[in-house]
Amino acid sequence: MKIVIADDHAVVRSGFAMIINFQDDMEVVATAADGIEAYKMVSKHRPDILLMDLSMPPGESGLIATAKINEDFPETKILILTMYDDEEYLFHVLKNGARGYVLKNSPDEQLVSAIRMVHQGGIYIHPQIATSLVREFINKDQRVDESNxxxxxxxxxxxxxxxxxxxxxxxxxxxxxxxxxxxxxxxxxxxxxxxxxxxxxxxxxxxxxxxxxxx
Known part of the structure; x- marks a missing residue:
């Protein structure tokens, strides 16, 4: 499967690329430093998976780029890479078209598993926030009050x-x-x-x- 990595830190891009390229069924075809460049790389390479960091200033953030890429290139599945572990932020990510959410401090094998799951059509949710997510979905019909x-x-x-x-x-x-x-x-x-x-x-x-x- 073809993969594009978008993150504003070169060391992070290189590290994830090494992990992914070590897999027999994966190849990093391009990298990007912000949302605008990510859009261009997806347009050029039409990857199966886009690993997208959420926080990439200066430039366009991963949150906005995710929505644009999902709309224009729905065949590319977007897996979010982030340090955020707040379930409310996760909801905005999923609403914008992402197919999964992985914390950057996850073990290598967890990242690889998430990529394969999303590629096969599934949605990957990091175990650390899965419980909160389920709770939010159970209460999804409740009106938002001033406390939230x-x-x-x-x-x-x-x-x-x-x-x-x-x-x-x-x-x-x-x-x-x-x-x-x-x-x-x-x-x-x-x-x-x-x-x-x-x-x-x-x-x-x-x-x-x-x-x-x-x-």
Missing amino acids: PYQLLSTREIEILPLVAKGYGNKEIAEMLHISVKTVEAHKAKLMDKLNLKTRPELVEYALKKKLLDF
């Missing part, structure tokens, strides 16, 4: 939230995401309102609690 406003955030708001928390200005975020400053300001205002936050320190504290800052 994160579920109300849009994909773009979720993408902007950690960038604001890390201290990037509106202009910097606009350049990273290839959108206008006014668009950033609008999304920022909406997410602050939805989360009932007033200041950046409050936003930083919230992002830390949600494990959205992978320093």
Whole structure:
């Protein structure tokens, strides 16, 4: 099977490529450093599997790129690589078209198994968060209350939230995401309102609690 790896760290890309190329039935045909490059590599190589990191600033994030690639190249199955272990973030990933979710600190054999499972048409969920995921699905018909406003955030708001928390200005975020400053300001205002936050320190504290800052 043909595989593309998208991650903003060259060492991570090389490490995963070594693991994958060691398998008799897998080959890494290209790598990418951000979401925009990932889209280009998928368009060029039409891989069976795309391993996609979620947090790849500067450039387009994996979350936004996942939605675009899933829409334009549905034959490529997307497996997310991330340090996030929050089940709510997982829901946004799956809603955007990903077929699985693997934590970067997983053993090599777990990554390989996840790739094979997704390639065969299955959906891979990391065992560490499977229980929480099942609980969320059981309660999926319940209305979102004020104690869980994160579920109300849009994909773009979720993408902007950690960038604001890390201290990037509106202009910097606009350049990273290839959108206008006014668009950033609008999304920022909406997410602050939805989360009932007033200041950046409050936003930083919230992002830390949600494990959205992978320093």
